[in-house]
Amino acid sequence: MIEKIKELPANMIGFKTAGHVVKGDVDFVKSEVRLLIDKTSKLNYLLFFDNSPTDFTLGAWLHEALLSIKNITKWTRAAIVTDCQRMINFTKVFNAVMPGEFKGFKKEDYLLAVDWTAEKIDLD
Numbered sequence: 001m002i003e004k005i006k007e008l009p010a011n012m013i014g015f016k017t018a019g020h021v022v023k024g025d026v027d028f029v030k031s032e033v034r035l036l037i038d039k040t041s042k043l044n045y046l047l048f049f050d051n052s053p054t055d056f057t058l059g060a061w062l063h064e065a066l067l068s069i070k071n072i073t074k075w076t077r078a079a080i081v082t083d084c085q086r087m088i089n090f091t092k093v094f095n096a097v098m099p100g101e102f103k104g105f106k107k108e109d110y111l112l113a114v115d116w117t118a119e120k121i122d123l124d
Contacts, residue, residue: 002029005048009118012036012077014046043074043100046117048110049082075100079113082106 088104
């Protein structure tokens with residue numbers, strides 16, 4: 001399941017994953033992302049993993065990848081919030097090959113991730 005995180009700054013969008021994630025969940029994300037891009041002309045995106053990446057079906061992962069490719073020129077900042085160090089490390093690699101900035105954050109740094117994603121602060 002993926003749910004939209006409420007009460008975030010207006011220039012960003014965030015989602016929280018829990019349990020099993022399927023293609024239909026990612027379709028919901030894609031439509032919400034489109035609304036933000038239409039409003040702001042850019043994409044500041046936060047994804048909070050409250051589950052394991054193994055809880056995503058193959059269809060969900062493929063749709064998530066297509067979301068990345070389809071909006072590649074709109075990415076400004078993307079934060080991945082998880083306690084999985086492998087995912088944080090992958091985000092660092094992803095940052096090197098994608099336009100925009102991508103950062104991984106531990107769950108305890110959620111508020112820092114929100115401020116960074118919303119372009120309120122810069123981090124090295």
